[in-house]
Amino acid sequence: xxxxxxxxxxxxxxxxxxxxxxxxxxxxxxxxxxxxxxxxxxxxxxxxxxxxxxxxxxxxxxxxxxxxxxxxxxxxxxxxxxxxx
Numbered sequence: 001x002x003x004x005x006x007x008x009x010x011x012x013x014x015x016x017x018x019x020x021x022x023x024x025x026x027x028x029x030x031x032x033x034x035x036x037x038x039x040x041x042x043x044x045x046x047x048x049x050x051x052x053x054x055x056x057x058x059x060x061x062x063x064x065x066x067x068x069x070x071x072x073x074x075x076x077x078x079x080x081x082x083x084x085x
Contacts, residue, residue, distance in 0.1 A: 001039055008042040011064070016050050018060040027055065035064075045069075068072060 004026070012040040018040070020024065026084050034055050041047045046069060050062035 003039040003041045003047055005041055006040045008044055008046075011042070011048070014063050016048060016062045016064055018062075019058065023060055026060065027060075032060070036054075 004022060005020075006016065006018060006022070026038070032038065032052060032055070034052050037049060037051045039047055039049055046067060048064035049066035049068075050064050052060055052062045054061040
């Protein structure tokens with residue numbers, strides 16, 4: 001399932017608000033409609049599962065139904081290479 005990036009400032013009063021250019025991509029390319037669910041993530045690596053409540057040509061608004069914290073802390077490397085001997 002794809003995760004779409006948003007800024008954490010776009011989350012207020014328990015509502016996620018999305019506008020252009022992501023709005024154009026979601027509504028025109030992916031044809032997202034009211035009632036559908038998508039994953040969005042912010043710069044703090046927190047993911048939200050949201051259900052689209054309101055969609056028009058100016059904005060998409062959705063309350064987050066699930067919040068998932070990042071699995072890996074930032075200081076932990078994702079790959080480990082063997083040390084040269």
